[in-house]
Amino acid sequence: xxxxxxxWAATESRYQGxxxxxxxxxTRERIDPVRYLTNxxxxxxxxxxxxxxxxxxxxxxxxxxxxxxxxxxxxxxxHVATASEMERAMxxxxxxxxxxxxxxxxxxxxxxxxxxxxxxxxxxxxxLALVKNPDILSQLRDHMKPxxxxxxxxAETHDHELYARKKLRxxxxxxxxxxxxxxxxxxxxTGTNRVTVYAADGGVTPLAQADKxxxxxxxxxxxxxxxxx
Amino acid sequence: xxxxxxxWAATESRYQGxxxxxxxxxTRERIDPVRYLTNxxxxxxxxxxxxxxxxxxxxxxxxxxxxxxxxxxxxxxxHVATASEMERAMxxxxxxxxxxxxxxxxxxxxxxxxxxxxxxxxxxxxxLALVKNPDILSQLRDHMKPxxxxxxxxAETHDHELYARKKLRxxxxxxxxxxxxxxxxxxxxTGTNRVTVYAADGGVTPLAQADKxxxxxxxxxxxxxxxxx
Numbered sequence: 001x002x003x004x005x006x007x008w009a010a011t012e013s014r015y016q017g018x019x020x021x022x023x024x025x026x027t028r029e030r031i032d033p034v035r036y037l038t039n040x041x042x043x044x045x046x047x048x049x050x051x052x053x054x055x056x057x058x059x060x061x062x063x064x065x066x067x068x069x070x071x072x073x074x075x076x077x078x079h080v081a082t083a084s085e086m087e088r089a090m091x092x093x094x095x096x097x098x099x100x101x102x103x104x105x106x107x108x109x110x111x112x113x114x115x116x117x118x119x120x121x122x123x124x125x126x127x128l129a130l131v132k133n134p135d136i137l138s139q140l141r142d143h144m145k146p147x148x149x150x151x152x153x154x155a156e157t158h159d160h161e162l163y164a165r166k167k168l169r170x171x172x173x174x175x176x177x178x179x180x181x182x183x184x185x186x187x188x189x190t191g192t193n194r195v196t197v198y199a200a201d202g203g204v205t206p207l208a209q210a211d212k213x214x215x216x217x218x219x220x221x222x223x224x225x226x227x228x229x
Numbered sequence: 230x231x232x233x234x235x236x237w238a239a240t241e242s243r244y245q246g247x248x249x250x251x252x253x254x255x256t257r258e259r260i261d262p263v264r265y266l267t268n269x270x271x272x273x274x275x276x277x278x279x280x281x282x283x284x285x286x287x288x289x290x291x292x293x294x295x296x297x298x299x300x301x302x303x304x305x306x307x308h309v310a311t312a313s314e315m316e317r318a319m320x321x322x323x324x325x326x327x328x329x330x331x332x333x334x335x336x337x338x339x340x341x342x343x344x345x346x347x348x349x350x351x352x353x354x355x356x357l358a359l360v361k362n363p364d365i366l367s368q369l370r371d372h373m374k375p376x377x378x379x380x381x382x383x384a385e386t387h388d389h390e391l392y393a394r395k396k397l398r399x400x401x402x403x404x405x406x407x408x409x410x411x412x413x414x415x416x417x418x419t420g421t422n423r424v425t426v427y428a429a430d431g432g433v434t435p436l437a438q439a440d441k442x443x444x445x446x447x448x449x450x451x452x453x454x455x456x457x458x
Contacts (some may be wrong), residue, residue, distance in 0.1 A: 034268045034334070034384065037260075068297040105263070108350040117387050121337040121361060128357040132350060155263065158346050 004051075004073045009092060013057030014224050020058040020096035022050045023090055023136075025065030027083045029110035031128065032118050041105035043067035045153075045193060048216035049101055050075045056220060061097075063089045065104055083107050083133035090136055094143040099153040099223060102137050103177075141172040149227055151175045162200045174200050175223060197222055233280075233302045242286030243453050249287040250326035251279045252319055252365075254294030256312045258339035260357065261347050271336035272296035274382075274422060277445035278330055279304045285449060292318045293417075294333055312336050312362035319365055323372040330380040331366050334408060338362060368407060370401040378456055380404045393427045403429050426451055 002172045006111040024046020029037040043064060050062040060075045063086060071077045078093075080086045081108045094100055109130035136150050144150060156163050164178045179195045194209035197219065207218050253275020258266040272293060279291040280301040287306040292315060300306045307322075309315045312335045323329055336361035366381050373379060381402045385392050393407045408424045423438035426448065436447050 022331065031266075034270075035266065035336075037264065037266055038270065039264045041263075076279070107264075109355065112354070118385065124361050126338065126359050128359055130357055131354050132352070157345065 004055075008055045008074065010053055011052075011055040011057075011133065015056040015058035015099075015220070018058045018098040019096055020050075020053040020060045020099045020182070021063070021090070021093050022046050022053065022060065022101045023063045023065075023086060023104035024050070025067040026105050027065045027086055027107045027133075028081050029083065029107045029133070030114045031111045032115035034118055037107055037109070037111065037130075037171055038066075039105050039107065041065070043069050044212050045216070046101075046103035047072055048212040049103060049219065052213060052220055053099075056217075056224075058099075058117075062095055063093070063104070083110060083136070087134045087136045087139070090093040091139060091143050091200075094140050097144065097148060099149045099151070099227075100140055100144060101223075102140065103153045104136075106136055107133055135171075137167075137173075138171040145176065149174045149223060151177065151223060152207075154178045158174065160196075161198075168198055174226060177219060199226060233284075233384075237284045237303065240281075240284040240286075242285035242287040244282055244315075244328075244409045244449070247287045247327040248318070248325055249279075249289045250292070250322050250329045251275050251282065251289065252292045252294075252315060252331050252333035253279065254296040255334050256294045256315055256336045256362075257310050258263040258312065258336045258362070259343045260340045261344035263347055266336055266338070266340065266359075268334050268336065270294070272298050273404060273420075273441050275330075275332035276301055277441040278332060278448065281445040281449055282328075285326075285446075285453075290322055292322070292333070294335075300425075312339060314366070316363045316365045316368070320368060320372050323369050324374065326373065326377060328380070329369055329373060331369065332382045333365075334384065335365055336362055344388075354458075364400075366402075367400040378403045378452060380406065380452060383407045390427075393425075397427055397429055403455060406448065421444070424448070430456060 025043035028089040047069050050060050054060045054074045062075050063078045078089050080089050082162045110133050111128040112131045141150055150173050152167055152171060154164050154167050154176055160178055164176050168176045176198045177195050191211055192209055193212050193215045195207050197205045207215055254272035255268045255270040276298050279289050283289045283303045292307045295310060307318050309318050318388050341358040341360045346443055379402050381396055381400055383393050383396050383405055389407055393405050397405045404456055405425050405427045421438055422441050422444045422448050424436050426434045436444055
C-alpha cells in the first residue's frame with residue numbers, strides 16, 4: 001500500500017479535520033440459514049468515496065454490507081449484513097460526522113420471518129411474505145450535527161429526475177447523486193460511473209463518465225465546495 | 230500459475246483420458262433489474278474439485294454460477310446466472326462426460342415474474358410469488374452415457390442421513406456428498422470442509438475435515454475407485 005500512501009500524501013487536503021461517514025454495498029435479508037434476498041450493489045462506488053475522502057485528509061468510517069472488496073487503507077470499516085444492522089451502525093455514528101454519504105443499496109424489504117431450518121421444496125409455488133425495512137436515509141438528518149452535510153444516492157431505472165428531486169426534499173438531503181442503473185458504463189457492477197448531482201439549492205451538475213475513483217474525487221470536491229458556500 | 234502447472238505435473242494422473250463436468254456456485258433469481266434471490270454458496274468446493282480433477286489429468290468443464298473466484302488453470306469455464314441457464318448448460322454437456330459432479334447450490338424457487346422496472350416501496354408488506362425451479366440433478370442421468378458416474382451434493386441443516394439416502398435413490402446418483410452447513414468448519418463460505426460420502430452400493434465414507442482442495446482430492450480418488458469396482 002505504499003502507492004496508496006503516496007496518493008494520500010500528494011492529494012490536496014481539502015477534507016483535513018473533517019469526519020466523513022460512508023455506507024456501501026448491498027444488504028442481505030435472510031430467508032433461512034442458506035437463502036437470502038439481496039441486490040447487485042458491489043460496494044465499488046462507496047469504497048471509492050471512502051478511499052478518496054481519506055486521501056483528501058478526512059477521518060473516514062465506512063459502514064459496509066457484504067462485498068468482496070479489500071478494506072481501504074486508513075479507513076475504519078464496520079461490517080454489517082442486514083438493513084437493521086446498517087441502520088444501527090449509521091445512526092450510532094451520524095452525530096460524529098461532518099459529511100454523511102449513503103451509497104449503500106439497502107434492501108427495501110426483508111422476509112417477515114427467518115426460518116431456522118432450510119425449507120424443503122415440497123410445493124410447486126409458494127408465497128414469500130415481505131415487510132418493509134427501515135428507511136435509513138430519512139432518519140439520518142435527525143441524528144446529525146446542525147451544519148453537517150447529508151448526501152444520498154439514487155439508482156433509478158425510470159423517471160430519474162422526478163425521483164431524485166423528491167428524494168432530496170423528503171429525506172432532507174444536501175445532495176442526491178443519481179445514476180441510471182440500466183445505462184451502459186454506469187451503476188452496479190461496472191468499473192465506471194456516470195452520475196448527475198442534484199443540490200438542495202437547485203443546482204444540477206452532470207459529471208463526466210469516468211472510473212469510480214475519479215467520480216468519487218469529483219463528487220467530494222463538489223460536496224466540499226457546497227459546504228463553503 | 231507456474232506453481233499450479235507444477236502441481237498438475239506432479240499429481241498422479243488417475244483421471245487421464247476422462248472428461249469431468251462440474252457445476253459450482255449459487256444461482257441468482259431476479260426479482261427486478263437490481264434485486265435477486267440467492268444463497269450462501271461461494272463456489273469454493275466446486276472450483277476446488279475442478280482444479281483437482283485437472284491436476285489429476287482430466288479434461289474439465291466447470292459450469293459456474295456467479296462467484297468472485299478466479300477461473301482455474303486449464304479448466305474450460307461456462308458462466309451462468311439463473312437455474313434455467315445452469316440447467317441448459319449442464320444438460321447440453323452431460324453426454325460428453327465420464328463423471329458429472331453437481332456441487333452448485335441451485336435456487337429451488339424463482340420469482341414467478343421478473344419485473345422490468347425496479348419496484349417502488351409503497352406498500353408496508355408485500356407477497357412475493359415464487360415458482361419451483363427445474364430439478365437439474367434428477368434430469369442428468371437421462372442425458373449421460375451408460376457407465377458414466379453421477380455425483381450430487383447435499384447441504385442439509387437437519388435429518389442429514391435420511392435426506393442423503395433419499396437423494397441418492399431418487400436422483401439415480403452413484404454418490405452423494407453430504408455436509409452439514411450449520412457445523413463449524415464445514416459448508417458455505419468456509420475454507421475447510423467435512424463431508425460424508427454415501428455410495429449407491431451402500432458404502433459410507435466419512436472424510437476427515439481438511440481444506441477444500443484436499444477434500445476435493447480425496448473425493449476424486451473415492452469416485453475414481455468406485456468407477457473401477
